[in-house]
Amino acid sequence: MMADVARLAGVSHQTVSRVLNDHPNVRAETRIRVMDAIDRLGYRRNLVARALVTRHSRTLGVVSFDTTLYGPASTVYGIEQAARAAGYFVSIVSLKSIDRAGVRDALDYLAEQAVDGIVVVAPQRSAARALADLPAGIPVVAVEGGEAGDVSTVSVDQVEGARLVTEHLLGLGHGTVWHVSGPSDWLEAEGRIQGWRAALSDAGREAPEVLSGDWSPRSGYEAGRRLAGMEGVTAVFVANDQMALGVLRAFAEEGVRVPGRISVAGFDDIPESEFFSPPLTTVRQDFAAVGRRSIEVLLRRIETREQWVREAFVVPPELVIRASTSPA
Template sequence: MTEAEKARAATIFDVARLAGVSHQTVSRVLNDLPNVRPATRDRVEAAIRQLRYVPSQAARALVTRRSRTLGLIMTGAPDFGPSATALHFNEAAREARYAVIMASLLETDAASLRSAAELLVRQNVEAVVLIAARRSAVDAVQGIELGVPLVAVASQGAAMTHRVSLDQFEGARRATSHLVELGHRDIRHIAGPGDSLDAAERIRGWRAVLGANGLVAREPLVGDWSPASGYRLGRELATDASCTAVFVANDQMALGVIHALADAGRAVPGDVSVVGFDDIPEAEHFAPPLTTVRQEFDLLGRDALATVLGLLGDEEAADPPLRAPALVERASTAAPRSATDPAGALVLPVASTKAPRGERDPAGGPSR
């Protein structure tokens, strides 16, 4: 990279990280405002020179007065997880005496996202939070300098400077491990859309557990998060007599899978065990009640706000913890009736170490 390219790539947040200060302190130095210690000002100016940083108009115009207003951008369809996260972010912001201006986008192209973010900045928000379900949304905001912090609520696969997420990999690992512990050996996976960051992490967790147990990971079937896609793919799985278990990447698709298996005359969990993901409010009322992975979207929304508030202060805040979802065991999973290995020998189900049916916490003990 040339020196000119480095200059174009550097942002106000790069300067802040190098100097060990907040972005607002950098803004004070850029605007020659008071209340900056001489030693701090020297560090900031040295970082600016080292990075060859040329501030944008937005960075120079960054105001120091507090509007107590935050921007929130939601992308894609209003699925349960992103909607619940947004709801709890708004609630946490209200408790902290912040107002939230929201923008919802079905399209995640760079032009639409940039326009939405700039509109929020023109309304004097102090920070922008992006709830990004798809990789394209994260890619679209890379390199945008708004002059205010940008925090992404996105999965582990997102390369963002400021990001909060739940541990999708660990959640998938727990779901798949549960099926392995029950004795299942042919565990299929119905994944979310190919552009989904969460779906990619759940595939990775599923593959990791199968690989660690010497089991074959067949190519995942790909849905679109909807019950209809789960039903369509469930009909396909119903024709495969060797499949005794399926880990489905969200509860809505799991509902479609259970419906499809029932229509095909295959019992759940007698013939096929089904595990979902998210623990939507309806999951415990499925027929049978769904074993699933509970995501704490309320904590995710609050973590997003905590990250924003840390960035708005003069001191660096600790990153929020990467929270592991908990397995919730219900009636849609059970040990397989029997299976045979490639040599034809009878393989008995592995003794389960799980707690009595009900929920269990991340440590493995029953939580209720």
């Protein structure tokens, strides 16, 4: 412990502390002597004791949902990188299902651990609602979350992304665009539906019935079977790339040529999309940027005790055009 180092260096424990914290008022020679003692003893400061007195753990909590999926995994990755770069640890709680109680528990759990702040990746309405009753006093930022509660949010502009693909398809001359959506509880699913609807109505087209899936390739496959059997479908916007893969599979089985007979577009731009058959037109989300941004926002709140203003940061999506879409 610190006292040992102090003894070996012939100084007081406080001086050792000063060296460790880069306090200016330490003579260069003393500093060297202390440093020397530190690595002679292989001393490593005890951050727990430090956290006790400073009341800062330099740990951030992250609550996320199924970090097995590409989106959340990438976001969490971005968060972790940014946090570590800023000298913070990241403690993760990954929920199986996001319901209000689950989120509450996770937040409590993290609060107990005395994290300095929390990032909640809350893509579901139910999760967003749980943010209404937060443990008091801990800064929180929501990623991909809704407007619930008194919390700043960072997210990719889903509406805009959906609008981009839909307009792309309409621009190719398709009379209308069908949509396979995500589960209705998800804010992202909702945003994509909104953008799709908006683009259609701006073009004076009527929105066809929405087919809905659960993000999984299988649900896309099932939607694809239905679409293949329908008349006059020439363009489909699928709410994520995994489901789009399922759609493509169903079309392949049914002998529906893509993009020959039906154009298909996805959302996310997972690494695989470029190699689907055919390569998938999709919307790229910069998850890393979202992660970075959320940490920025959170740290600003933590480090400056500034007057709190609720903000909503939006990261722009990017349309990636590949071979799965073509003129009508």
